[in-house]
Amino acid sequence: MRRHPIDSRVDVQVNYLHAGPRHGEGVCRTCFGATTSPRYQLCYQCQKTRDRAGGLLADLVVPITYRNGSEGQHSRDLRMYKKTPASEAARKNLTVLFRDFCMRHIRCVKNAAGVASFTHVAFVPSTKKPDQIHPLQALLTPTVQSLRRIDLGVNTDISAESREFNQDWFLLDRIPDPKPQTDVLLIDDTWVSGARAQSAAHRLKRAGARKVVTVVLARQLEPGFAPAQPLVKRITSSPFDRATCAVHEEDAAG
């Protein structure tokens, strides 16, 4: 039987992708990063963000993969897809990874978030290049073109390098074509502290979004961070399984 081009390009990546995010002890309930102690439900950054945000944050955060430090092919893809000139191979790898995830698991994501169907999509803008369309938006827009796009602006008074949640980081006058239930799929490439993605989610909620679900291509892990060691060990000792996801429900797959 002839293999679909998407399948073969994801299969190649499965050779080097680490095991995907799963809930468990020492894993942040929000972002699937490492907590500083197995006793904690949230990682340091997510706890700090929650304390600052007054409850208006993403309803659900779903990383598709982990990115372990800066080594390895996946990390290279996440870096090279947005370089000038961009790596075509990296662009294709990330596109098919996202499409494959959506085909297999968007129902898991919707069920976990209590969303019947997404009405809008938004991309977390680049704070370093606020005047440019984010390369991820350029890459993935064809995959999510059935959703009405919300374009967030960037408040350049906030340091582009900040790792802190800021409720005024992104700008939005109003949600275009709002629905009785405006449910937004918010997309970003790499979650490091989550500050940008959560600031964007906060802005969308303040503008009237009912649900905001953040899907990121990769949750960054720092292998040198001691409390992350058990998690790094788990994900590097087993392969990526494209048949399951961070919020997988057997009945929802297909």
Ligand SMILES: [Zn+2]
């Ligand atoms: Zn977290």
Ligand SMILES: [Zn+2]
């Ligand atoms: Zn799933």
